[in-house]
Amino acid sequence: MLSPGDTLSDFTLEGVDENGEINTFTLSELTDDAVAVLNVYVYDYSPVCTDQVCDISELEWLGINEDVNVVGISGDGPYSHQQFIEDNRIGYPLLCDTAEEIIEELGVLHEEKDGLRRVPQRSIFLIDSDRVVRWKWVAEDNWDEWDSGPIEALNDTISQIRA
Structure with missing residues (x-):
């Protein structure tokens, strides 16, 4: 699993922008x-x-901070992402890691409990301009209820980087 201080390889993925357009x-x-x-x-x-x-x-910082780019990554394809963005008014691109290469490099690809399928583990990574991991959060269990605690820690880290 990549940790703060590790460098993530450059990658290009197909995805869907917040307007529903498929791009790379x-x-x-x-x-x-x-x-x-x-x-x-x-x-x-x-x-x-x-x-x-x-x-x-x-989050407010998505629209007002030009120095923060947010993307979602899952194994779903572009047509699922298009509908998901439209139905939920998602304000950032969703990328398609259908081959699970980036999710695996991040170290958050794991087997479901039944052992029949590998899925991404819910996580958030902050990557700087040198592609170095500056912060990460990984859910202990994919199905634990979401809370905004990780976002508060992420905001604190972004503020420190800007200072």
């Missing part, structure tokens, strides 16, 4: 003159993930 997104472009928040979640429309994705979308 590259980490080095997201971190060019900004920090990137990678919000990893299990599935579009799963109840806990929907809460997490929507809560992050509703």
